[in-house]
Amino acid sequence: MTEAAQHKRPNYMGIWVGLAALTLVELGVAFLPWSKQVIILLLVGLAVWKALMVALYFMHLRFEGNRMRIFAIAPLPLTVIIVIAVLTEYVW
């Protein structure tokens, strides 16, 4: 379709290598002898990074119009609300 064709095509192979490399890093981090909290933080960060790469380049969000992007991220706050609210049961 025209919308996608107008932009320069991203380097798909490069993204693929990046994803594979990040997966390797994750595997390494998971078994580091660090504190659990730090590892979790790192791993979640890496996973979000990978997810973003997939969403932005493979799913072309990077090249969509703003309206499309808003559609795509609209549900995300709702995913956080419930988890945070229920987790307060343990934190308070």
Next chain:
Amino acid sequence: MAHAAVMQPPPKREVGADVYNEKLGMWVFLGSEVMFFTALIGSYIILRFGNPDAWTAPGAILNIPITAVNTFLLICSSMTMVKAFAAAQDGDQQRLKLYLVATVLIGATFVGVQAYEYTQLVHHGFVPSGYLVGGELAERAAAGELPASVGIYGSTFYTMTGFHGFHVTMGVLCMIFVTWKAFRGKYTATDHRGVEVIGLYWHFVDLVWIILFTIVYLI
């Protein structure tokens, strides 16, 4: 109408998103998929917070090497998928078919490997309700090497990965349909909506796995 259009272009329909219907529809549908996985993954996070002792260190029960390979497979399939889309854009029928077939095959392999992983886990005595009574893992738990009860671990593990596997399976089925259409030459450089739309679904399922692999296997 087409006839009137000969003389004068028709007035423009109001367009709310700058994309065609099928693509918008798929994104909208993915919104509901996000919420579905929120229910599953959110429950997992909450349950794990409430009962951290039911989980083991990474690799103690689950087989990380084999799932790491599987993760790599899924990433590869996303790459072949996006290559198929690029080929469709270029109108390169040969490569389109090639990459679609590759995606189907890799996707099916992922499901196969997951099935194998499940049988192995059940064999060792890890089932949705926790340890299988009398299984190998139950004995190790009795010996104090593993948590006394992993009921909730088994529940969340099988439900999350199982539903992901279900999504991959559905994706493979749809992909077979798209491949079939590709072989019949239905996708041109100007209209290849099917390829793009199934691609969105496929990458989404890959994205979910990226999250799942991290939080289920590595944390």
Next chain:
Amino acid sequence: MSWILPPSASSFAERIDFIYYLILVITGIAFVVVEAGLIWFMIKYRARPGRKAQYTHGNAKAEVIWTAVPAVTVVVIGVLSGAVWKDVKGRNSVPPNAITYGVTAQQFEWHFAYAGPDAQLGTADDFSVRNQLHVPVNRPVELRMSSEDVIHSFFVNAFRVKQDIVPGMETVVWFEATETGDFQIACAELCGLGHYRMGATVTVHSQEDYGRWLDEQMTTTALR
């Protein structure tokens, strides 16, 4: 048909009832405004031949008013109820001098656990009574509640107390009875086919009577 709350018999009941009457007045006013307005408009502006409706798209000033007034009103309701909630159900709301009882709910009965002679709950000399809670008057009472099977809910109409009892959790509720006599305990959460008859009584004794009742129970338990 009555809008009056039934007689109350606990220390915080009056504060809860006040919230009720407050909301009743506020919503009563809103109710009258809306319904009377509707009826009035229906009669006054009913279609008549030769009339045309006024062509208007709205009035910003009017809209601001009917946005702002309810907004302020609900804040008032929220602040006032929040204050009572904090004292009735909030964390650490149980008064320090409260007597503690254990409550175990199961399909479809209640077991109330009393501290034995050592005045400590959770020790071997505790005794428990089925479907009867006995408490002294004018003394805060803390209930530590747990369930054997499904969710139940401890409800005493006259005390304005209600608290669900969830398996796997210990839920705590407190009250201070201000009148002696028998009051009914009901289960307020659907818990199965016998939910409708999962009742019990709470007997509020005067301080002396309570002591006497407690001694009696302890001697019979000791004998047993």
Next chain:
Amino acid sequence: MATAAVPLDEATHAGSHEISFIRKYIFSTDHKIIGIQFMLMSLIFLLVGGILAAMIRWQLGFPNTSMPGGGILPETMAPGGILLPEFYNSLVTMHGTIMVFFAIMPLLVGVYGNYLIPLKLGAPDMAFPRLNMASFWVAVPAGILMMAGFFVEGGHAAAGWTVYAPLSADPEWTGVSTGQQLWLLSLAVLGLSSILGATNYITTVVNMRAPGMTWFRMPLSIWALFVTSILVLLAIPILSGAAIMLFFDQTIGTHFFDALDGGQPLLWQHLFWYFGHPEVYILILPAMGFVSDIIANASRKPIFGYHSMVYAIIAIGFLGWVVWGHHMFQSGMNPTLGTTFMISTLFIAVPSAIKTFNWMGTMWRGNIRFHVPMLHATAFVAMFVIGGLSGVFMASNTFDIYIHDTYFIVAHIHYVLFGGSLFAIFGAITFWYPKMFGRMMNPFWGKVHFVLTFIFFNLAFFPMHSLGVAGHMRRIYDPTQYEFLQPLQPVNTFISISVFLLVLSQLPFALNFILSWFNGAKAPDNPWDDNGLEWSVPSPPPHGNFKETPTVYRGAYEFSSPLVEEDFLPQNKKLDSDPEPAQAAGH
């Protein structure tokens, strides 16, 4: 492909082919037929739900006496016509479930989402007609699964429509296993249907509006259906996920909601209500939309404060996501969280107030025609306000201590759902019936039905407030068990008798609905002098809806405009002063 419009115009042409009866009326992809299919299905379920309600009321009004006609029920439900407590629990559960999921929700969203969205937006059909057909044919098996539960061993689900775990998670506690599993499966399947529908509606609204139909020219009914669809899209999957987890707890031994093995009963409640509260707004927003259209039409006035009405819909839709905890004030949930939820809940009164007063503003200085739809719409406003105001009592977490799980809640439910949603549905049915079936419903019997329903509805449900204020618990089989409830028994009996009359009062409606289909007066294209695009096409509209894609020049509420002689001004009527909308770039 240059624009999105090309495939649409192709779809328009598809209409000219001859199609077989089955393709035309059974496996139809025409949104209008699908809407009618949903309507028939959900009216039947409405009837079933009503009959279950009448049985509930028999037991409550005349406890432990033999129900007339109850003898035909099997021993496991009502030996000698006397309902068993376990059957009573199934009745309450299934009454709530069927009414919410199989009657009101499909009536509002399935019927009118389908019927109105393309017509009111000037589109030939939905964005995905085949998906639309699938959405109906997925809903049918869901309904069959749900009804099947009545006939299985152990009886139907009996844990309330909220299916609180662990009561629902283990057959040990209720004796129900297959029934509960069918219930969960059915809702998961129905969820799929709703999600497919919502995907379709959203895409259609976003991408298929006729030229000139800008966002702020859309009728409020479409705005409401649009926001509702977003709520459906995002809320239903939560229920599906939760239902699947509960299903696994029941069948394959997982422990999600099982406190003994690391699970959490409260998690079920959080998930259920995270879906459940948006769900109740799914059940009211479209009703508000229809009522807005009807009130403006009947008052012959532009809707008062159109923009704030739109923002109020959006605000209600958004706030609906952050209030779910108000169902859990007494559940043992973190009390501080309770206060947060109280505040957010109370704030929903603000957009609701905007809507209420703007409806009144619309009637103010109008020239009100009391056709049957308007009677129902006015009743909607009057009754929804009662239900909304009773919601304020329980929104106060403090007073909710006392009225939680009492008949005050039951009164609230029915004032918003019957007094609100169902009155709006009656209004919508009579308003769009001429368009859907090409015939008018009989106005006399319509008025009889309205008056009787209005009276008996209030006689039945208003006294429930006083039961609640006296502490009468809900979901109890026999209120006379408790001494403090015995004095209230005459009220219960009174309610029950009113309910029986209420159910009988539906007879004129049912007959009117069925008979008018065959014998009603032929409907003109625009019987109510309305402005919407749907009234510019024949009744019923042909396949493909519009001969030519209409062009829209203004909003839907230009009644009594000084620009024209008559007191309405259709959206697609071009006046000399109207500029043409932008042209497409050409093919």
